Amino acid sequence: MSNSSKSKETFSRTVIFVFVICLICAALVSIAASSLKPLQKANKLLDQHTKILEAAGLSDVAAKNGVDATFEKFVMPKFIDLASGSFTTGDHAIYDERSDSRDVAKSSAVKDRGVGLRRRANKAVIYLVKNDQGHIDSAVLPIVGMGLWDIMYGYIGLEANLNTVKRVVYYELKETPGLGAEVQNPKWKALWKGKEMFDKNHNIAIEIVKGGMANCKTNKIYCVDALSGATLTSRGVNRTIHFWLGDEGYGPFIAKFGGKLNNGELN
Numbered sequence: 001m002s003n004s005s006k007s008k009e010t011f012s013r014t015v016i017f018v019f020v021i022c023l024i025c026a027a028l029v030s031i032a033a034s035s036l037k038p039l040q041k042a043n044k045l046l047d048q049h050t051k052i053l054e055a056a057g058l059s060d061v062a063a064k065n066g067v068d069a070t071f072e073k074f075v076m077p078k079f080i081d082l083a084s085g086s087f088t089t090g091d092h093a094i095y096d097e098r099s100d101s102r103d104v105a106k107s108s109a110v111k112d113r114g115v116g117l118r119r120r121a122n123k124a125v126i127y128l129v130k131n132d133q134g135h136i137d138s139a140v141l142p143i144v145g146m147g148l149w150d151i152m153y154g155y156i157g158l159e160a161n162l163n164t165v166k167r168v169v170y171y172e173l174k175e176t177p178g179l180g181a182e183v184q185n186p187k188w189k190a191l192w193k194g195k196e197m198f199d200k201n202h203n204i205a206i207e208i209v210k211g212g213m214a215n216c217k218t219n220k221i222y223c224v225d226a227l228s229g230a231t232l233t234s235r236g237v238n239r240t241i242h243f244w245l246g247d248e249g250y251g252p253f254i255a256k257f258g259g260k261l262n263n264g265e266l267n
């Protein structure tokens, strides 16, 4: 056998070897990706439930009794029709509000208030949370709106009067660590507890104020100190909350059920 045919044979074998290895690797990656999907989905759901329980002020109970057991025992996911504020039907387990908000048949155009939303889904899943006696103790409302860099997703936890804040929890955002991402800092989150969203005339009163509470022009119960060095993210949070508490968000639901939920009135 000549030297050239020897080297030809070695080259083609190398190519076949590389090709086979590539095929095996691609197959392994796609098997891993598809077999990990259910685990990723379960982890996402666990994270969502953890954040909902946090917004309802039940983190300690969840830490003691487990997230799944606590969610199962206390949380009732409910569909609402945002325009009327009434409860409606749907399967929350498969509902995807993000996909509905892009579907013109299942969403409505909204006014641009700097929240970064052009449309919002017609339905929303909210979470009514019971206490040990089985009475509704709080409601957790999903919120979404622009920060400085991108859309941020979170929950507002309100007491059953649908006015007093339990927690404001963001769970998905692309703000800068140490600046806008401080919305997730427990110290900032703690500032929200006990604040009131609406004044006595039922107007949205909550404001994130820059430069400390001395700049609160109304009443301290309606003011939250802005994040220092992250005024733009804070402004985004303020606009987002105003949007979702307003007429195009949960306003009709809050007008209908504020002060009634803890009596168990769900009609």
Ligand SMILES: Cc1cc2nc3c(=O)[nH]c(=O)nc-3n(C[C@H](O)[C@H](O)[C@H](O)COP(=O)(O)O)c2cc1C
Residues within 6 Å of the ligand: 148, 149, 175, 176, 177, 179, 180, 181, 227, 228, 229, 230, 231, 232, 233, 234
């Ligand atoms: C690299 C970089 C990242 C920043 N990230 C954020 C952010 O996530 N959120 C924010 O509000 N401001 C961010 N800022 C600062 C804003 O540009 C702006 O200065 C700030 O919001 C003003 O807040 P202050 O008035 O409290 O200083 C960032 C600035 C730089 C240079």
